[in-house]
Amino acid sequence: IPDSGNKYYLHFTTEDYKSGESAGSCLATVLYPKAKSPPAVSIKCTRTRDQKQIQEEDNRLYQKIRHQTKPIIGSNIPDSYGIIQPSLEPAWALAVAGSSYIMWEKSTEHLGYFMAQVKAVKQWLREDDFVEFDYTVLLHEVPTQEIISCHMRLTWLPAHPLKVKYFCASESQGLEEASGLESGSAAEVAHGREANF
Amino acid sequence: MKILLVFVALVAAARSEELFVGHQVLRVTADNEEHIALLQGLAEQAELQVDFWRHPTSPGNPADLRVPFSSLQAVKIFLESNGIPYSIMIQDVQELLDEEKKTMLKSRRMERSTGTFDFASYHTIDEIYNWLDTLVENHPHLVSKIQIGQSYENRPLYVLKFSTGGSNRSAIWLDTGIHSREWITQATGIWTANKIAEEYGQDPSITAILDSMDIFFEIVTNPDGFAFTHSSNRLWRKTRSLNAGSSCVGVDANRNWDAGFGGSGSSSNPCSETYHGPYPNSESEVKAIVDFILGHGNVKSVISIHSYSQMLLFPYGYKTEPAPDYQELNELAKKAVSDLAAVYGTKYTYGSIVDTIYQADGTTVDWAYDNGVKYSFTFELRDTGRYGFLLPSSQIIPTATETWPALLDIMLHVLEHPY
Numbered sequence: 001i002p003d004s005g006n007k008y009y010l011h012f013t014t015e016d017y018k019s020g021e022s023a024g025s026c027l028a029t030v031l032y033p034k035a036k037s038p039p040a041v042s043i044k045c046t047r048t049r050d051q052k053q054i055q056e057e058d059n060r061l062y063q064k065i066r067h068q069t070k071p072i073i074g075s076n077i078p079d080s081y082g083i084i085q086p087s088l089e090p091a092w093a094l095a096v097a098g099s100s101y102i103m104w105e106k107s108t109e110h111l112g113y114f115m116a117q118v119k120a121v122k123q124w125l126r127e128d129d130f131v132e133f134d135y136t137v138l139l140h141e142v143p144t145q146e147i148i149s150c151h152m153r154l155t156w157l158p159a160h161p162l163k164v165k166y167f168c169a170s171e172s173q174g175l176e177e178a179s180g181l182e183s184g185s186a187a188e189v190a191h192g193r194e195a196n197f
Numbered sequence: 198m199k200i201l202l203v204f205v206a207l208v209a210a211a212r213s214e215e216l217f218v219g220h221q222v223l224r225v226t227a228d229n230e231e232h233i234a235l236l237q238g239l240a241e242q243a244e245l246q247v248d249f250w251r252h253p254t255s256p257g258n259p260a261d262l263r264v265p266f267s268s269l270q271a272v273k274i275f276l277e278s279n280g281i282p283y284s285i286m287i288q289d290v291q292e293l294l295d296e297e298k299k300t301m302l303k304s305r306r307m308e309r310s311t312g313t314f315d316f317a318s319y320h321t322i323d324e325i326y327n328w329l330d331t332l333v334e335n336h337p338h339l340v341s342k343i344q345i346g347q348s349y350e351n352r353p354l355y356v357l358k359f360s361t362g363g364s365n366r367s368a369i370w371l372d373t374g375i376h377s378r379e380w381i382t383q384a385t386g387i388w389t390a391n392k393i394a395e396e397y398g399q400d401p402s403i404t405a406i407l408d409s410m411d412i413f414f415e416i417v418t419n420p421d422g423f424a425f426t427h428s429s430n431r432l433w434r435k436t437r438s439l440n441a442g443s444s445c446v447g448v449d450a451n452r453n454w455d456a457g458f459g460g461s462g463s464s465s466n467p468c469s470e471t472y473h474g475p476y477p478n479s480e481s482e483v484k485a486i487v488d489f490i491l492g493h494g495n496v497k498s499v500i501s502i503h504s505y506s507q508m509l510l511f512p513y514g515y516k517t518e519p520a521p522d523y524q525e526l527n528e529l530a531k532k533a534v535s536d537l538a539a540v541y542g543t544k545y546t547y548g549s550i551v552d553t554i555y556q557a558d559g560t561t562v563d564w565a566y567d568n569g570v571k572y573s574f575t576f577e578l579r580d581t582g583r584y585g586f587l588l589p590s591s592q593i594i595p596t597a598t599e600t601w602p603a604l605l606d607i608m609l610h611v612l613e614h615p616y
Contacts (some may be wrong), residue, residue, distance in 0.1 A: 084589045115582075117431075145471050
């Protein structure tokens with residue numbers, strides 16, 4: 001759009017990350033303004049999955065985590081061979097959700113991300129009902145192919161939005177990527193973004 | 198006791214429960230007959246669920262007791278108040294079981310690779326290099342191994358030659374592992390090389406191809422990088438060459454070719470993952486292939502295999518202008534991708550590099566194409582980002598299996614369209 005920026009029209013389908021089962025489709029527009037600022041997004045999704053079922057799954061995940069007698073600690077998830085220890089799967093699942101928030105904020109018109117690996121995870125036990133995890137996640141950046149290391153602090157309670165605080169450092173020296181302290185919570189992101197998983 | 202531990206672990210694993218979290222194993226030494234009687238009384242208290250791994254027999258001989266977490270306090274108080282000495286042999290039984298399961302998996306992996314080669318697991322460079330010799334031994338009239346050069350750290354660069362004879366026949370070049378972290382590619386390369394050897398004389402397509410043409414297959418195209426992914430950094434991509442004046446190591450071997458070299462689809466920063474290197478073919482790993490292909494003079498197709506993204510790509514990457522053979526390459530890609538999807542439903546996108554993925558300068562296939570190799574393709578294998586580079590080994594055989602018909606499509610087309 002002349003003098004304004006580039007506008008993208010998207011139609012995409014979604015699927016459950018664990019089961020691969022279809023979870024609905026979305027129509028969205030994304031406008032990247034000429035002046036580099038966050039894009040303007042409007043999105044509408046139809047959901048095929050039952051809210052009640054999602055809530056039940058959330059609760060199951062939550063119980064699984066709470067049921068542990070010792071705080072969850074792990075590293076290299078998945079490992080070099082792509083294996084995720086069953087006992088670490090809940091922590092991995094939360095990392096995927098939390099990282100998606102980081103990637104959402106970091107993505108630009110020309111830079112995209114994938115979560116490559118959870119380098120380390122440590123659970124902080126809390127007195128209240130929230131579960132809290134400290135992560136080092138590695139993000140794969142395209143098209144630069146760089147591996148970005150991010151420190152992520154995540155807090156969650158079912159039926160509440162995920163709270164994510166993070167700080168990413170570029171692994172590559174010499175690139176003047178902005179690495180300032182960034183933080184936020186899912187509550188601040190009013191893009192209609194689902195924090196349920 | 199070891200057998201019991203293993204059995205219990207297997208049962209627990211089969212039921213995928215954590216049965217022994219917080220359980221401890223106490224080593225108790227009965228000093229006299231009274232202690233022995235007391236310990237036997239302890240065994241009879243069913244609600245405590247104390248499990249004797251070693252029974253108290255006579256004074257002075259130790260007994261080993263597995264005590265569930267919930268009974269620990271009671272049992273310890275019992276022992277202490279009766280003056281029966283004990284020590285904690287195992288702090289947490291579940292931890293030990295977890296550790297053991299890990300070790301078992303690891304040794305199973307090792308076991309499988311010494312007997313018959315396990316195509317369903319990832320291997321080290323030594324294992325792969327040994328297997329190359331095995332393949333040649335098993336198919337001496339079809340397969341030979343040649344060395345085309347050396348890596349920066351002086352590792353041999355081996356290429357498998359599949360040939361039924363002739364002299365300098367038209368040839369197809371395949372390579373995997375140019376980016377070392379893309380482990381699914383070397384693994385697929387091994388399976389595919391084996392498949393070519395096995396299917397010659399059985400499958401009509403590959404038989405027709407090999408009756409007229411030769412296939413050259415480099416499986417570990419970046420051995421230094423590959424060794425590094427095993428020893429130090431699983432996500433290493435580049436070569437391991439030292440860069441003058443920089444503390445950063447390595448060059449992106451797929452930006453080092455002399456086609457659009459140095460453009461914005463690569464980086465001039467040695468610390469970058471897409472660093473193109475000081476000049477084209479600066480990397481011995483790349484130069485070896487360039488020299489081989491130019492020296493051969495009759496290579497009709499170059500297929501370079503990468504991961505991940507699930508794409509089938511052809512030139513150009515360094516410019517947006519369509520390749521002269523765009524139509525034909527696009528049609529062939531379309532067919533190959535369709536045949537790939539027919540196996541397990543895996544969806545690939547296809548098109549020129551610049552249209553489908555992003556601008557990339559100095560790539561293998563662009564160089565090959567600009568040097569007269571019409572049928573130049575790049576595969577990006579599974580997946581689309583969920584596991585990315587860390588694709589579980591359970592997907593090796595499915596990935597290789599579905600890619601096979603796509604490769605055959607391309608090779609057959611090359612056979613049927615000589616130029």
